[in-house]
Amino acid sequence: MVLKHFVWILGAALVLQSCSGEATVEDNDASEDLPKTENTAGQELYTENCAQCHGNDGQLGASGASDLSASTLDDAELTKVITEGRNAMPGMGPILGKKKSINAVVDYVKELRK
Ligand code: HEC
Numbered sequence: 001m002v003l004k005h006f007v008w009i010l011g012a013a014l015v016l017q018s019c020s021g022e023a024t025v026e027d028n029d030a031s032e033d034l035p036k037t038e039n040t041a042g043q044e045l046y047t048e049n050c051a052q053c054h055g056n057d058g059q060l061g062a063s064g065a066s067d068l069s070a071s072t073l074d075d076a077e078l079t080k081v082i083t084e085g086r087n088a089m090p091g092m093g094p095i096l097g098k099k100k101s102i103n104a105v106v107d108y109v110k111e112l113r114k
Pocket residue numbers: 045046049050051052053054062063064065066067068070071072073078081082086087088089090092096105106109
């Protein structure tokens with residue numbers, strides 16, 4: 001009787017563990033190569049709106065995107081390119097919306113520099 005109980009609890013524990021185990025693997029996959037940052041708002045906006053061309057590390061270069069780790073633009077120039085776009089890069093101002101969001105992305109892009 002006691003043993004049967006124990007087996008049941010063990011089984012339940014294993015099921016619970018395998019579920020949470022999978023969730024952890026998925027979380028890791030998504031954020032695997034994201035740089036560590038305090039600026040999580042900027043990172044989130046960047047991964048959603050910029051990484052498909054620039055890559056999580058800024059170096060992907062898809063669709064002719066600039067290597068952001070090698071960029072030398074200052075804050076004003078970054079804000080302008082990000083807000084209005086330049087050549088093949090679409091203006092992201094309308095998507096980012098608030099000035100605060102644009103500033104967070106500008107700060108995050110600078111964190112990608114070496
Ligand atoms: C559709 C692809 C695409 C997306 C999405 C995109 N970019 Fe770009 N980005 C480019 C291309 C292409 C260039 C090069 C533009 C040129 O040749 O003038 C560029 C250039 C830049 C530059 C200029 C770098 C330099 O030193 O000259 C910055 C900064 C930049 N992007 C930041 C961002 C940020 C931040 C986002 C997200 C809010 C973003 N980009 C989203 C394609 C993209």
